[in-house]
Amino acid sequence: MSTKLREEHEVYDYLRHSKKFPVMWCAGCGIGIVLGAIIRAIDRMGLDRDRVAMVSGIGCTGRMPVYVDFNTMHTTHGRALAFATGLKLARPDMYVLVVMGDGDALAIGGNHFIHAARRNMDLTAIVVNNNIYGMTGGQYSPTTPQHMRATTAPYGNIEPPFPLCELAKAAGASFVARSTVYHAKELDRLIEQAIARRGFSVVEAVSYCHTTYGRLNRLGTAVDMMRWLKENSVTLAQAEKMSPEERETKIVRGVLLDREGPGYVDLYEEIIRQARAAENG
Amino acid sequence: MTAQFMQGNTACAEGALVAGCRFFAGYPITPSSEIAEILSYRLPALGGKFIQMEDEIASLAAVIGASVGGMKAMTATSGPGFSLMQENIGYAAMTEIPCVIVNVQRTGPSTGLPTSPAQGDVMQARWGTHGDHPIIVLSPSSVMETFHLTVTAFNFSEKYRTPVILLMDEVVAHMREKVELPPREQVEVVDRVQTNVPPEWYFPYEETASDVPPLVSFGQGFRYHITGLFHDQRGFPTERLDEIQPWLKRVFAKIHNNLGDILMYEEESIPGARTVVLSYGATARSARHAVRLARARRHKVGFFKPLTIWPFPEEAVERLAHTAKRIVVPEMNLGQLALEVERVAGRHKVRRVNRADGELVTPQQILEAIEG
Ligand SMILES: Cc1ncc(C[n+]2csc(CCOP(=O)(O)OP(=O)(O)O)c2C)c(N)n1
Ligand code: SF4
Numbered sequence: 001m002s003t004k005l006r007e008e009h010e011v012y013d014y015l016r017h018s019k020k021f022p023v024m025w026c027a028g029c030g031i032g033i034v035l036g037a038i039i040r041a042i043d044r045m046g047l048d049r050d051r052v053a054m055v056s057g058i059g060c061t062g063r064m065p066v067y068v069d070f071n072t073m074h075t076t077h078g079r080a081l082a083f084a085t086g087l088k089l090a091r092p093d094m095y096v097l098v099v100m101g102d103g104d105a106l107a108i109g110g111n112h113f114i115h116a117a118r119r120n121m122d123l124t125a126i127v128v129n130n131n132i133y134g135m136t137g138g139q140y141s142p143t144t145p146q147h148m149r150a151t152t153a154p155y156g157n158i159e160p161p162f163p164l165c166e167l168a169k170a171a172g173a174s175f176v177a178r179s180t181v182y183h184a185k186e187l188d189r190l191i192e193q194a195i196a197r198r199g200f201s202v203v204e205a206v207s208y209c210h211t212t213y214g215r216l217n218r219l220g221t222a223v224d225m226m227r228w229l230k231e232n233s234v235t236l237a238q239a240e241k242m243s244p245e246e247r248e249t250k251i252v253r254g255v256l257l258d259r260e261g262p263g264y265v266d267l268y269e270e271i272i273r274q275a276r277a278a279e280n281g
Numbered sequence: 282m283t284a285q286f287m288q289g290n291t292a293c294a295e296g297a298l299v300a301g302c303r304f305f306a307g308y309p310i311t312p313s314s315e316i317a318e319i320l321s322y323r324l325p326a327l328g329g330k331f332i333q334m335e336d337e338i339a340s341l342a343a344v345i346g347a348s349v350g351g352m353k354a355m356t357a358t359s360g361p362g363f364s365l366m367q368e369n370i371g372y373a374a375m376t377e378i379p380c381v382i383v384n385v386q387r388t389g390p391s392t393g394l395p396t397s398p399a400q401g402d403v404m405q406a407r408w409g410t411h412g413d414h415p416i417i418v419l420s421p422s423s424v425m426e427t428f429h430l431t432v433t434a435f436n437f438s439e440k441y442r443t444p445v446i447l448l449m450d451e452v453v454a455h456m457r458e459k460v461e462l463p464p465r466e467q468v469e470v471v472d473r474v475q476t477n478v479p480p481e482w483y484f485p486y487e488e489t490a491s492d493v494p495p496l497v498s499f500g501q502g503f504r505y506h507i508t509g510l511f512h513d514q515r516g517f518p519t520e521r522l523d524e525i526q527p528w529l530k531r532v533f534a535k536i537h538n539n540l541g542d543i544l545m546y547e548e549e550s551i552p553g554a555r556t557v558v559l560s561y562g563a564t565a566r567s568a569r570h571a572v573r574l575a576r577a578r579r580h581k582v583g584f585f586k587p588l589t590i591w592p593f594p595e596e597a598v599e600r601l602a603h604t605a606k607r608i609v610v611p612e613m614n615l616g617q618l619a620l621e622v623e624r625v626a627g628r629h630k631v632r633r634v635n636r637a638d639g640e641l642v643t644p645q646q647i648l649e650a651i652e653g
Contacts (some may be wrong), residue, residue, distance in 0.1 A: 043291075049504065050500060053499050065506065066506055066518060071505070072504070072505075073346075074509065075509065076368055079338060079342040079369065082346070085346060086344055087346035091499060114336065115334075269482050
């Protein structure tokens with residue numbers, strides 16, 4: 001069985017074959033698709049898995065690292081980027097991937113998110129945006145659209161949502177991209193580009209939480225929500241042909257920003273070089 | 282080594298460097314900022330890294346991350362920042378990642394008196410984070426001692442895979458004294474235990490004879506999992522009682538089976554003493570002076586100074602309580618370590634001398650308590 005599995009699923013080889021399966025996610029949840037995309041990206045890049053670290057915060061998304069055979073760290077809610085910053089500075093040779101939920105990344109971790117972007121810290125941040133706090137049972141998050149319901153927004157959410165990618169761009173990230181869990185193959189290509197880019201790269205993986213958000217807002221099953229992602233998202237090229245009003249209603253997929261520029265890790269190596277030269281000279 | 286005129290915070294930074302600290306992440310706060318300033322200047326030439334994070338929560342997170350990456354790492358802060366660090370102190374305790382947290386105490390609560398000394402974080406250092414866990418807290422009372430205890434803090438954290446808190450106060454941090462730092466090669470430096478098993482056999486939380494499992498850094502071919510959830514010997518989350526209990530037992534045992542190594546205190550004139558003054562940090566300086574004044578007046582008074590605050594030197598204090606009639610505990614707070622002394626010695630044996638208004642407890646105040 002395992003040879004067949006290995007041939008059919010490139011991810012098989014990267015999973016931890018211990019007692020930790022099945023996964024803790026609800027059947028039909030999109031988080032597993034994002035994990036699959038991350039693994040495929042790493043597999044295609046041929047990265048040495050000893051040099052890959054996956055750091056997460058707390059939430060359903062935060063449980064990703066336990067399943068994969070990398071150097072993995074499940075930290076405190078919202079702080080994954082800060083932990084990853086220390087790890088990356090200690091091990092600049094490692095690829096440090098940070099996986100977060102939208103609450104993790106933008107509410108409790110909002111400050112770390114903008115500062116990691118501002119420093120252009122050489123990390124790859126993958127945010128699974130399901131518009132809700134999944135793990136704690138469906139409270140509204142900083143990405144819950146206005147007027148939608150959550151267990152703490154029984155009359156409809158009145159807070160405007162954070163545009164995650166716009167925020168990352170404005171704060172100083174090097175690479176910003178977005179896709180959805182329906183577009184799994186596109187997602188892995190974007191993640192590959194994000195890992196390859198030095199500096200702070202962000203991939204927003206638009207997902208859904210059918211068990212809380214979906215149910216509260218009568219959006220149907222996981223399959224219905226998946227279909228909605230398919231029908232309501234457009235590529236960048238398609239979006240460019242749309243009127244601003246029309247574009248507003250769509251999830252725009254693709255590379256939204258790709259720029260080169262030195263980040264903290266490289267600049268600090270330069271400081272070390274100078275300080276050492278001064279010491280020896 | 283030549284004698285130098287040095288501040289406590291400088292001695293702390295120097296001690297950290299000698300101990301092998303190569304990473305500092307912090308957020309500025311009086312009266313600890315000099316530690317960050319000095320290390321930002323000194324670390325690069327040693328191949329070390331400094332980063333000023335966006336807050337204290339991030340600072341300790343980065344420190345733990347760097348430690349997982351194999352660097353000896355520290356942060357320094359004061360009361361408000363220390364409060365912010367509590368969740369991640371618990372994370373370091375749960376994941377058994379070595380790190381050093383310096384808290385140069387100032388008068389609180391809240392922003393209190395930013396540049397005035399206090400010893401108000403004794404209980405926060407012990408119980409600040411949630412849940413049951415042991416902790417090691419050291420408190421220096423001179424500049425020279427700050428150097429040594431900073432080295433010791435790193436050594437303990439590496440040896441026992443645990444966060445260690447250096448609890449200073451503003452007086453010690455900003456006081457300048459003549460010190461003679463020992464040559465680097467004369468300072469004992471301890472590094473975390475490594476493993477000699479192949480990666481497939483490595484369990485980052487296995488039970489070992491010493492109760493301290495080896496800790497391999499990320500990126501060395503040992504791919505394992507770290508989590509703040511209760512975990513099994515491999516580091517994977519668990520809810521099984523037969524895996525949770527052994528972990529709890531082991532982390533407590535690794536400290537409690539090594540009290541002989543961890544507990545440090547100084548005694549002066551204890552034999553025959555009817556009264557013993559127990560004091561730590563800057564207050565210990567007033568206390569020692571008061572004891573000497575009292576002895577000049579022929580009072581039978583001894584002096585006891587714990588350098589290790591937590592774990593509390595219970596047996597030593599029990600012995601004092603047995604031989605002395607009274608234990609006087611002066612502190613720059615309204616009675617924190619005194620609670621622990623009372624727990625061990627009994628309430629009627631303890632006389633508290635307190636002030637928490639940003640002023641030092643004077644030798645005169647302590648003398649009055651000894652004589653009164
Ligand atoms: C300091 C702290 N506050 C609150 C929580 C409770 N908590 C756990 S997960 C979570 C939010 C999860 O939502 P999100 O980050 O969007 O991830 P998801 O579960 O949707 O993947 C919260 C609030 C916590 N663990 N720690
Ligand atoms: S609660 Fe929601 S986000 Fe969490 S696993 Fe279930 S469906 Fe996914």
